[in-house]
Amino acid sequence: MGAVNEVFDVLVIGGGPVGGYTAQKVAEAGRDVAILEEHREIGEPVQCGGIFTPRVMDMVDCRNTILTDIHGCEFYSPSGRELVVDGGETEAVVVDRAAFDREVVKGALHAGATVYLGTLATGVERDGGDLIVHARGNGEAETFRCKVLVGTDGVKGNVTGWFGLGRPYRILPGFEADVVGAEYTSGYVKVFTGQAVAPGFFAWLVPGARTARAGLCLGQGNARPYLNRMFTDGPPSRFLANAQTLGYITGGIPIGVAKRTYDNGVMIAGDAAFQAKATSGGGIFTGLVCAEACARTAVEALNAGDTSAAFLSRYETRWKKAIGKELSLYLYLHRAFVKLSDPQLENLFMLLQNPRLLRIINQQGDIDYPGRAILALLKEEPRLLKFLGPALRAVF
Ligand SMILES: Cc1cc2nc3c(=O)[nH]c(=O)nc-3n(C[C@H](O)[C@H](O)[C@H](O)COP(=O)(O)OP(=O)(O)OC[C@H]3O[C@@H](n4cnc5c(N)ncnc54)[C@H](O)[C@@H]3O)c2cc1C
Known part of the structure; x- marks a missing residue:
């Protein structure tokens, strides 16, 4: 020894x-x-988008690392249909990771x-x-x-x-670019979905302080070509056409039990x-x-x-x-989400455009504890079961 x-x-x-x-x-x-x-x-090296809910600040005194506040999210379907969710108050913060x-x-x-x-x-x-x-x-x-x-x-x-x-069920490969010149709405994160954008997960554009972070994770495979494509094709490119990259961040997210x-x-x-x-x-x-x-x-x-x-x-x-119940729910939701084809995602976006459903998301949505809002959504719109049913049956 x-x-x-x-x-x-x-x-x-x-x-x-x-x-x-x-x-x-x-x-x-x-x-x-x-x-x-x-x-x-x-x-160092940074391997993260640095966004989390204000709850973290009850645990760690990190207010001096905040770059900007987030109160809403602009979701994009594969065809570019937009769905805006806005909690009206600070739902998350972006920090210098x-x-x-x-x-x-x-x-x-x-x-x-x-x-x-x-x-x-x-x-x-x-x-x-x-x-x-x-x-x-x-x-x-x-x-x-x-x-x-x-x-x-x-x-x-x-x-x-x-x-x-x-061993993890899966390690989601992620790739991000710190960019200057992206078009974003202050206070909003943009989330892009679809097979051409980020199969098996989603892509994002997160505002920072005079910069933004464009990134994505995939279900599997090489994330780099998909990141490049965000600047040239599909809904993300509308906001990144004039963006210049300052640097790259790469990492993997292990998920599973x-x-x-x-x-x-x-x-x-x-x-x-x-x-x-x-x-x-x-x-x-x-x-x-x-x-x-x-x-x-x-x-x-x-x-x-x-x-x-x-x-x-x-x-x-x-x-x-x-947090165990939430982590299980996330895993089952992930499994349900990756099975959705682009036409199914379009349908889901159309369903969620309903003002009653949006009100539920805006009022009850909680990034850390989504279960309550999901149940309320299902009660209001049972057709959502078609998308979430297998996940919820598995958890409850
Ligand atoms: C692209 C991407 C974007 C992300 N965005 C977000 C986000 O916006 N919000 C969020 O909440 N999470 C995000 N995450 C996830 C988040 O980064 C991780 O969940 C978080 O960092 C986990 O913290 P940790 O302390 O467990 O591990 P880590 O932060 O990975 O820390 C592990 C540490 O262990 C050290 N280490 C490893 N092996 C050894 C060894 N043998 N000996 C000594 N040291 C060792 C490493 O150097 C590292 O410093 C993202 C992840 C990725 C990949």
């Missing part, structure tokens, strides 16, 4: 928002916690956590009840001992793999546990909710002197109670 350099109660692998928030909560409870982050800078990640990790450091930058976790072994994590930090081999290991290493999910905690999110002395959270929403790809709010449950469970386990899988299973009970 070799000499162990550092010893912590909790070791968090991955210094993204979920790892940072987990570490903050553990440190606030007075436990020794460290984050290992493979990159030399928190927040790199700055946001740094704010989260700053919170952890202020609470007393330690961060090791440029430190890639490469393997793990058990030693009695402890875990020994092997890493490479700035070219040197390092080892860390801990009682509880938390895997928040994102889409790579090394910890998930090391402990056989499952983890086999388990704990093992003896181990928990996984965030993208490592496929906790992003399968409908929108948003993983920050859901990841932070799970991080809170994870940190609480880690601290309780340490206090009880019991880090067994049986004890840590309460983490899974907690996050499922908080």
